[in-house]
Amino acid sequence: MTQSRNSRDARQPALLAARYDDRTETTDELAALAETAGYRVVDELTQTRPEDSSYQFGRGKAEELARRVAESGVETVLVDNPLSPQQVYNLEALAPDGTRFVDRHRLVLDIFAERAATKEAKLQVCLAELRYELPRVRQEIRLETEAANERRTVEGMNEKEHRRVLDLRERIQRVEAELDALGSVGESRRDRHREAGRDLVALAGYTNAGKSTLLRRLADDLDVAGEGEPVHPDEATTARAADRLFETLDTTTRRVSTEGRQLLVTDTVGFIRDLPPWLVDAFESTLSAAYHADVVLLVVDASDPPAEIESKVDTCREVLDGRTDGTIVPVVNKVDRCSADEVEAARAAVAEFDADPVAVSATEGTGTDDLLARVGSAIPTAEATVDVPNTGETQALLAWAHDHGTVADVDYSRGDAERVTVHFEGRPGVVERFLSKAETLD
Template sequence: MSKDQKSSSVILVMRISPDSNPVSVSRKMDEFVELAKALDYKVSDTVVQERHPDRKYNVGSGKAREVAILARDLSASQVIFYDPLSTSQIYNLSKLCNEAGATCRVIDRFQLILDIFAQRATTHRSKLQVELARLRYELPSAKMLISLSKKEERAGWGGLGDYEDSYEQDVKKRISRIETELSKADLEEDARRLYRHKRGFFMLSLAGYTNAGKSTLFNALVDENTESKDMFFTTLIPKTRALEFGKRKVLLTDTVGFIEDLPHFLVDAFRSTLEGIYFSDIILLVVDFSEPAGHIRDKLVTCHETLFEKGTSTIVTVLNKSELVSSKERNQKMDELFHLIPNPVFISAKEKTGLDDLLLEIEKNLPPLYVKTVSLPNSKVGASALSWFYENGIVDEILYGKYMTFDFCATEDVMAKTDDILRKAEKI
């Protein structure tokens, strides 16, 4: 085994409750493996134990020692647990691995997700969001973290008390500074969204479980080459592009994917990213329709819990990868899942089939446009006012004479402002 292979070799450990559903366990393990692959890790082995949680090791002491020996024999660089580990559990497990002769890092699934986000974060804002999530994750065990890391350096019992308190306060201060900076950035983003709506832009957002094909669909709709690898969290930073939709001005945003049991500190840190979904006129909820019906159901429930938390947008369910499903299987899945699939559209983002049907469904669900016949004085003042109408709605063919007359199409909010524009044009 090469040095590079050694450094990327990992062991995945999952403890399951005695009453766990085997299908659910299998799905979670598959997702666990995909998360590891998202960082190009080689999964050398997976370990599953059915039992109630152990306070010291999470798994039983015998299984913990077995994992430590396995880590040594497989030269694993990391042992990753599905369940969240306390600081003392990480310390105890790391100690077992060291005693067995294994040189490895012990982390949990939450830390793995943080590592993925940290690798994918490229903007200042996303890096701050990742750091905020990490600090919130570490804060509850800040004192224990220092206590255990400095255990051998203690002069006496409790000798690091002042240092532990200082570290905890430093973490809290850093969290406060990041929250303040992100709040300012959120206000700027809210202002941009409001500006876009006032200018007559319709907002569409792609949402859905990670790896469902959102970025592939984004590329197909806007004719772009956004990264769309077959791995989790390829889209961490939302991307917004204009979408050609007749004369309507539409903005489409690709967002970070949902995932089962997403840590609350990550959801909180990336709350502003989700806000973009909540303020959309339409949410395109992308689903991998080739998966088993039970998997689809569980993932739709996860998505709906997030989307319906505070959002009121219309949802169009985009059933992607439909080319992989037979007609019989399609009907069976629809019978079983119809209550979770509002406004369904069958597509293949990869093959670019079904996109016309999707565009028709989007058009059907966009906010209605209102039409008004407008007359502006044929002057410099009128020309200036005319530019406002072009920027905020749809201007049909203009008839020129003493006045410039045309039909103006816009949303109700924009249409309400036209009287003020017309009065100003007539007065000057």
């Protein structure tokens, strides 16, 4: 039986290599990515210096890397930096034949490709891979032919080379068109939810911050340990929670009820540092759940060291800044693992988003009532009081109001009960419709 690429990779040893500008950086995240992708790390090499255009590393360190590869017998080197085709070519020339150099972006794409389950997620991964390949194909063409002195026709390429680039561009356009169509469906779905009185909340944050566990804690039909069944057809059937990077790639939506309001809470793909703009843009469709939510819960792992929290918050800001329509509410998670001082340090790291972040433990349930109260105060809300005849039509209006918002008070005590006073709260657009319906009753 032929082994799949996944099973083969699961047993494959790898060597980690990283060049950093700052001595404080570590390979911890690269190692976690490697583990998530199914690699077994056997050695690592790091260097602190400016980037070398030929090798990414200095020439001497690149030669040391090649020796380490030969000594360890590994066939894959995972590099915590983006590599140009020229750098890959030069590194491969130093290393034993058959050595693969996989840069950080390619490694993340490989993980995404394995985790994508829905059509939308698979299209987004495809778009990201095509955008990753396009500049590399162009540069590879230049490297392969610059010494051939061949006649060039289109943008410095011959016809065959131009065809390769044009094919990639056409494929990108086709995938973008499919994603745009799905995006229109998503926008229509959001409009329908809001017209029905549902408020949209998104969980966002660095990967492995505990978003999926928090969703399980908040959801009406799930608990943290077990599974549940969806109540609304737009809700996904599971909300997996695991201590792995990018456990969530496809968005997962669950219903959460609080003080008479219906929330649809969506768990989104986790962020990671040094995501290039083309990769963020490729996942526009998935990230739109955060961009267009009424409230974004920015989840932070309080158990991380303060400097790491600040770095991760910076990454989240880069992805979300200027793109979100709703209010960002920072959530300091995993407080059960922290001292009081550590929790305060985490709260201070996210204070730029909100002066009073909410501290929770998704695993133990601590602080979730405060979190839901904060969400309730942040979602768009209007209210209205009407005095209407006590008729069958009014009872139908009350039933509609209960389905679409919060009926805060119903008073039948006026006069001989021929009239009813109703106080209604809900989304501004829903309250406007409530008032319009009430006007037709007199």
